[in-house]
Amino acid sequence: MAYKTVLTITGVSGGDRDIKLAAKLSEEIGAHLSVLVVALAAPPPIGDYAAPMSDTWMEERQADIDRLEQRTAAISDLLAPMEISADVTNTYPEIAWADEIIGRRARYADMTVVGPDLLSGETLKEKTIEGALFSSGRPLLLVPEGATATLRPKNVMVAWDSRIEASRAMREALALLVAAEDVRLVLVDPVEGESFQGEEPGADAATYLVRHGVKITVDRLPSLGRSVAEIVKRHAIDTGADLLVMGAYGHSRLRERIFGGVTKSMLEEVPLPILMAR
Template sequence: MSFKTILTVTEPGMSDDDLQLAAGLCEEVSAHLAVLVVALAAPPPVGEFAAIVSEDWLKERQADEKLLKKRTAVVSAFFAGRALSADTVSAYPEADWADETIGRRARYADITIVGPEVLAGETLKSKVVEGALFSSGKPLLLIPKGSRPTLKPKCVLVGWDTRLESSRAVRESLDMLIGADEVHLALVDPIEGETHHGAEPGADAAAYLARHGVKVTVDRLPSANHSVADVLRQHAVDCGAELLVMGAYGHSRLRERIFGGVTKSMLEGPSLPTLLAR
């Protein structure tokens, strides 16, 4: 799909670097930039000490709200002199519900951008990722530090595993795949058979993409005792990919957190811009 509205998230204390990056991507594809400024609120005190600490909690909340208002004003001023179409809104949810707040906002965008500064953190990063992936139905683009992101990539690597999440990721990135000079459909240790990759692994997915005009090549890769994430990272380097497209959380979030998984590994250390969808 084409990207007409792009969402990015920032918070008090952050620089404008992620905003600058998101603005550049919007200018590249003539998209509107929606900015959500978030401050994560501490939950209200409860129990027998509530009366004692409530005054301090109220003072902390008032200070947070002042910082949120100041950051929102700074962001608005950042776009004031630009020709870019943009809007800025703020939110002050409790930390436990911040992913839902971000996800609701992400429903009104085509994709959510997570820049290097958000990726370098932990709390806001997890809220943005989970909110976008689980509460919006829209894709997410991770942009690691030092990368050169583009929404018009010439070479794209698609991590394909036949799951619904992979299919969604391909559909969400289809316009970019059509515009690319080369698309590598990577299958790691593919299993033949009707319930897996079919008699010729990757053939059905490649045929689907080819009918859309995608210049696709199927790459069947052995893991050779390496993780799937590491195999995809290395193959992205080998083929000069500017973007990795893959499905997210093919297993439950709990299983990924306990046992690990491709999504978890990519979130911890993306080596190139990565589009995730589920």
């Protein structure tokens, strides 16, 4: 699938690196850029202090809205001279609902890009990643500090374990894989068998990719007592990967998002751009 709309999220404070990064990626593939500016609203005061705090809360809320409008206008001015199609919108959700709001917005893009500015934060970073992964049905591209991002990668690594999440990530990245010069399908401690990863682990996925014209190599790696995340990250670095593609694992309980162990570990220390899907 071609990427025609790229979404990026930004807060009311911080720099413009993420905006410029998303603009560069959009220009690279001729995609439309959508920017969503988010200010997180504190919930209204309740209980015994609700009445005396209401005026202060309203003043703080208005100040947030003013900063949100100013940031939106500044980003519009930043994008205006660029030779890309773009739009800028904003939202002011309560913190508890921010991931759902961001996720719904991400449904109307082909990819959400999270850059180093947002990754250096806390609450908005968490809400953006949770919303994009769990509430959009679209892939998420994470670009850490110091990484060089491109949507025309030459060397791509796909972390494969035959689960639905990995299959979806591979499918969402198919356009990138077809255009790449070298794609490595990596399995850590693969298990043979029909209920696991087939008689020859990785062969079925490789055959699927070859039929699409992907130049594929299958790497089966032992963990030797190390974590899967450590093996995947090290192999990506050793093979000079420009991009890592992997599924995002986890489940939802009420409104709490709980990431799987490998996904959480990869997010905590990202060595290169990662395309995730669930």
